[in-house]
Amino acid sequence: MSVATTDRAVTRDDLVDFVxxxxxxxxxxxxxxxxxxxxxxxxxxxxxxYKQTDPIHETSLMWEDQFMLRLRVERLNGARTFSxxxxxxCHHVIQRPYVDxxxxxxxxxxxxxxMHYVETRLDDQMLLALxxxxxxxxxxxxxxxxxxxxxxxNCDAAFGNIQLLP
Amino acid sequence: xxxxxxxxxxxxxxxxxVHRDVYTSAEVYRxxxxxxxxxxxxxxxxxxxxxxxxxYYTTQVGDQPVIMVRHSDGEVKVLYNRxxxxxxxxxxxxxxxxxxxxxxxxxxxxxxTDGCLLAIxxxxxxxxxxxxxxxxxxxxxxxxxVEVYRGFVFARLAPEGIGFAEFFGDSLSSIDNMVDRSPxxxxxxxxxxxxxxHRCNWKMLVENQTDTCHPMVAHESSAGTAxxxxxxxxxxxxxxxxxxxxxxxxxxxxxxxFEEMGIRTWPNGHGHTGVHHxxxxxxxxxxxxxxxxxxxxxxxxxxxxxxxNRHNTVYFPNIMIKGPIQxxxxxxxxxxxxxxxxxxxxxxxxAPDELVARTAMYxxxxxxxxxxxxxxxxxxxxxxxEGLMSDGLEWVNVQRLYREGEDFDTTAxxxxxxxxxxxxxxxxxxxxxTASMPRDAAREAAE
Ligand code: FES
Ligand SMILES: [Fe+2]
Numbered sequence: 001m002s003v004a005t006t007d008r009a010v011t012r013d014d015l016v017d018f019v020x021x022x023x024x025x026x027x028x029x030x031x032x033x034x035x036x037x038x039x040x041x042x043x044x045x046x047x048x049x050y051k052q053t054d055p056i057h058e059t060s061l062m063w064e065d066q067f068m069l070r071l072r073v074e075r076l077n078g079a080r081t082f083s084x085x086x087x088x089x090c091h092h093v094i095q096r097p098y099v100d101x102x103x104x105x106x107x108x109x110x111x112x113x114x115m116h117y118v119e120t121r122l123d124d125q126m127l128l129a130l131x132x133x134x135x136x137x138x139x140x141x142x143x144x145x146x147x148x149x150x151x152x153x154n155c156d157a158a159f160g161n162i163q164l165l166p
Numbered sequence: 167x168x169x170x171x172x173x174x175x176x177x178x179x180x181x182x183x184v185h186r187d188v189y190t191s192a193e194v195y196r197x198x199x200x201x202x203x204x205x206x207x208x209x210x211x212x213x214x215x216x217x218x219x220x221x222y223y224t225t226q227v228g229d230q231p232v233i234m235v236r237h238s239d240g241e242v243k244v245l246y247n248r249x250x251x252x253x254x255x256x257x258x259x260x261x262x263x264x265x266x267x268x269x270x271x272x273x274x275x276x277x278x279t280d281g282c283l284l285a286i287x288x289x290x291x292x293x294x295x296x297x298x299x300x301x302x303x304x305x306x307x308x309x310x311x312v313e314v315y316r317g318f319v320f321a322r323l324a325p326e327g328i329g330f331a332e333f334f335g336d337s338l339s340s341i342d343n344m345v346d347r348s349p350x351x352x353x354x355x356x357x358x359x360x361x362x363x364h365r366c367n368w369k370m371l372v373e374n375q376t377d378t379c380h381p382m383v384a385h386e387s388s389a390g391t392a393x394x395x396x397x398x399x400x401x402x403x404x405x406x407x408x409x410x411x412x413x414x415x416x417x418x419x420x421x422x423x424f425e426e427m428g429i430r431t432w433p434n435g436h437g438h439t440g441v442h443h444x445x446x447x448x449x450x451x452x453x454x455x456x457x458x459x460x461x462x463x464x465x466x467x468x469x470x471x472x473x474x475n476r477h478n479t480v481y482f483p484n485i486m487i488k489g490p491i492q493x494x495x496x497x498x499x500x501x502x503x504x505x506x507x508x509x510x511x512x513x514x515x516x517a518p519d520e521l522v523a524r525t526a527m528y529x530x531x532x533x534x535x536x537x538x539x540x541x542x543x544x545x546x547x548x549x550x551x552e553g554l555m556s557d558g559l560e561w562v563n564v565q566r567l568y569r570e571g572e573d574f575d576t577t578a579x580x581x582x583x584x585x586x587x588x589x590x591x592x593x594x595x596x597x598x599x600t601a602s603m604p605r606d607a608a609r610e611a612a613e
Contacts, residue, residue, distance in 0.1 A: 048534075049357060049358045057526060058356055059530055063530060065408065070395060071395055071410055071414075072538055074395060075388055078390075080387050082384065083545035158535075160365070161541050
């Protein structure tokens with residue numbers, strides 16, 4: 001929410017807009033803007049197992065802190081990033097998010113969004129069906145991501161490279 | 167092409183070059199499945215995947231679908247996953263418990279968990295047909311031989327052939343070190359494996375495990391960028407390094423680091439990097455672990471176990487283990503240009519949880535389909551697979567630090583950047599490809 005006013009409550013629309021804005025940043029490759037959406041200790045989780053509960057003591061596809069996310073996106077533009085020559089492109093198609101929790105007193109919010117994620121490079125195009133859960137907190141006049149959990153419908157299938165961010 | 171004899175196979179491998187057909191030819195691939203993966207001891211799974219009687223796990227050995235199952239006597243059996251009636255796969259899910267017997271879902275023939283035929287519905291329909299004289303009446307066929315070594319289950323498909331101890335020899339010391347790192351001397355599988363599809367030949371992956379001249383080049387974009395970001399952060403002295411710095415940054419180590427780490431090769435195609443040290447040597451200590459190890463083994467032995475920091479150990483033909491972090495990668499061939507890589511991790515029984523946390527971190531940071539390190543490896547393999555189709559040159563070079571007259575039947579320790587281990591693998595490749603092939607007597611006489 002880049003709401004100008006700091007005194008009004010966060011609304012359902014603010015939360016829905018946040019998710020739409022985020023996927024647009026990803027699709028347009030606006031990585032610096034995207035990194036600013038996160039709390040300093042925010043974590044991006046992509047489980048490997050269906051209904052996985054432990055991100056730490058079992059393998060996940062991703063369980064990444066801000067250093068790792070920054071590394072991931074800065075790498076994309078490197079001169080010797082061979083797997084990105086040529087670059088991949090991605091595209092999110094999202095359903096209207098479910099707003100599962102609005103707690104303005106605590107400044108905590110949960111939004112769950114079903115989406116289709118398309119990633120392409122050279123002659124290949126891949127489609128993933130995803131459920132993204134955003135744990136958001138209010139910080140001043142902005143919403144920030146505390147945790148984003150992305151469950152891939154076929155998380156137990158064998159994939160080739162997934163190079164951008166679902 | 168007609169590669170029917172051992173001379174045809176031998177011609178594909180010279181002391182320091184291999185013909186590109188070993189990576190691209192469907193005929194070579196078919197012969198690998200028929201001979202190489204039948205004559206060698208191939209990894210199946212870990213016995214902690216089937217802790218209880220009736221627990222099973224389905225996988226493949228070469229291109230053969232198999233079931234690893236805990237039989238009623240407590241032993242682990244490996245059976246072909248095929249109904250002796252009409253061929254239906256008996257189990258389709260990756261893991262499960264079948265109770266006291268398997269029951270085929272097609273016509274309900276049933277089998278004990280060692281494969282023996284138990285019952286056939288309406289059996290009188292076979293009276294006087296001679297069914298009992300057939301292979302089908304014996305039940306689900308078991309593979310040629312099975313050995314469980316410190317929890318790791320290996321199978322040889324061929325009924326006759328090299329024994330387990332002779333095949334692996336001293337290379338088992340890497341499995342020993344991995345398991346000894348548990349104060350209880352036991353590993354348990356942790357979670358699901360990563361499954362990463364590669365459009366390249368399986369041998370490219372195996373060779374890459376001891377390719378110490380690629381990390382600082384192919385992984386510059388991840389490891390080099392990590393180092394740069396960390397420096398730019400200009401964190402005050404004593405700031406704990408981010409996890410990525412511990413796991414990914416060592417890939418940027420200079421050539422000298424890899425030269426000095428050393429490579430050891432063993433007979434039959436096995437070998438490892440990191441004789442003296444490795445990228446795993448400088449991992450931070452985990453509180454309570456050394457105490458648990460000392461209590462279990464005594465200080466001297468505990469220090470010796472943890473002082474061994476082997477990097478990648480290749481068990482020919484198609485797995486790699488990392489002892490210091492309890493990881494196993496299985497390079498499962500699916501076709502001449504298709505390989506499924508499964509990356510498993512294990513928990514050290516009675517060790518602090520932080521160890522398996524670090525192992526899980528390594529697995530996802532380096533070997534996941536979402537890994538920024540894995541991306542560049544896969545890019546190299548797939549470019550090589552495509553490049554090999556070029557007729558400009560038919561040979562692949564594995565000559566680094568080659569010396570004439572190399573003897574792969576003895577153990578050797580060399581400079582860590584040698585490609586000797588790749589040559590060792592191809593020496594073993596010829597040996598086990600041809601072990602069950604006829605010689606072409608006429609051609610031999612003519613030569
Ligand atoms: S195919 Fe299995 S019982 Fe007929
Ligand atoms: Fe690599």
